[in-house]
Amino acid sequence: MAECDWRERRRHVLSQARRVVIKVGSAVLAGGAGVDAAVVAGLSEQIAGLAAAGRKVLLVSSGAVAAGREVLGDRYDRTLLPHRQAASAIGQSRLMHAYDQEFARHGRIAAQVLLTRDDLDNRERYLNLRNTLATLFDLGAVPVINENDSVAVSELVYGDNDCLGGLLVGAIGAEIFVNLTSARGVFAENPDEHPDAVPMEVIEDIAGLDLDAMCGAKTTLGTGGMYSKLLAARRVAQLGVPTLILAGRDPGALTRAFAGEAVGTFVPAGCKPIPRRKFWLAYHHEPxxxxxxxDGAVKALRDKGKSLLPAGIVDVAGDFAVGSMVRVASVAGEHIGVGLSNYDAADMRKIMGLKSSRIAQVLGEATYAEAVHRDNLLLDAAI
Structure with a gap:
């Protein structure tokens, strides 16, 4: 991508985007023992300005645990999961009160929405969420979304709001995902070791990045939570949506970015967007x-766009039911994609390596000729 092309594309996307997902993490919001009120105020003012310009903005905000930790003081033990859940329960109302006050100063209503992975996994609840968000936008409110950490144990331990923000891009049909970080963007070299390092203006091929190698070492693409930010950027790029990774504590950074100033790191969208249904299937369910x-199956999947047949399967790992999300991997361990299995694990082990014509002979009936149909398969999924 020529330099002028991506810069023009960036200006066009930011100037024309009418649906925006903005994610802000605890590292940006934290101040002292709790949440920095000045950061909340500045962020709310900028988002209100974007909304006043006709944009529908959804804010994914961390910070509940930090706010609750400030209230608990010495009673809080960060090593104990129940304490972190309690801090989230105590801090969430305080965090929302701060947003509510600040948005009200600019004539906007803040609307709290707490989610767990179950809410996004279940198709009916997912559609209900989309309807609720659409209504909130119609009413001029700013949805402020966070994971429901006080009750969702797995989300508190393993989840992150970078992932959640990326999933919500698809839910509202956003045209840009803005991920606010404590850094000025993505660095090619660790700024702690290279003081002269500057943020990358663009990451042209997010799909081609080896995130494990680049983010695992402190000498490459930054440290801390940059892996999850780039993973989220890779996912939304598959939807045809670009990402802007921006310094959240830099005063006015959001406003300046949407006004056309070249701040932060821009991650362009993929060239061939995947269907939103495949995106939902791949990223709203745990394999x-x-x-x-x-190797023959890998070639058929990647080069010919074929379904995965039982004949190409050499091993089955895990215990899954019919319709479950499963990973597809090569013999060498390369990640190929994810898809919905037409058979449970026990039956898949019985028919693996067999031609489809023999399925009925082994199982008594052949419900499907494919192990995973191509319509339910997403190759190179960013899992």
Whole structure:
């Protein structure tokens, strides 16, 4: 991508975007023992300004645990999960009160929405969420979304709002994902070790990045939570949506970015967006097992766009039911994609390596000729 092309594309996207997802993390909001009121005030003012310009802005905000920790003081033990859940319960109302006050100063209503992975996994609840968000936008409110950490144990331990923000891009049909970080963007070198390092203006090929290698070492693309930010950027790029990774504590950074100033790191969208249904299937469900496939199957999937047939499967890992999300991997361990399994794990082990014509002979009936149909398969998913 020529330099002038991506810069023009960035200016066009930011000037024309009418649906925006903005994610802000605890590292940006934290101040002292709790949440920095000045940061909340500045962020709310900028978002209100974007909304006043006709944009529908959804804010994904961390910070509940930090706010609750400030209230608990010495009673809080960060090593104990129940304490972190309690801090989230105590801090969430205080965090929302801060947003409510600040948005009200600019004539905007803040609306709290707390989610767990179950809310996004369940298709009916997912559609209800979309309807609720659409109504809130119609009423001129700013939805402020956070994971429901006080009750969702797995989300508090393993989840992150970078992932949640990326999923909500698809839910509202956003045209840009803005991820606010404590850094000035993504660095090619660790600024702690290279004081002269400057943020990258663009990451042209997010799909081609080896995130494990680049983010695992402190000498590459920054440290801390940059892996999850780039993973989220890779995911939304598959939807045809670009990402802007921006310094959240830099005064006016949001306003300046949407006004056309070249701040932060821009991650362009993918060239061939995937269907939103495949995006929902791939990223709203946790894989329950793995199908290991031979080289012929890999070639058929990637080069010919074929379904995965039982004949190409050489191993089955995990215990999953019919319709479960499963990973597809090569014999060498390369991640190929994810998809919905047409058979449970026990039956898949019985028919793996067999031609489809023999499925009925082994199982008594052949419900499907494919192990995973191509319509339910997403290759190179950013899992």
């Amino acid at each position: 329950q097992g793995t199908l290991v496939v031979d």
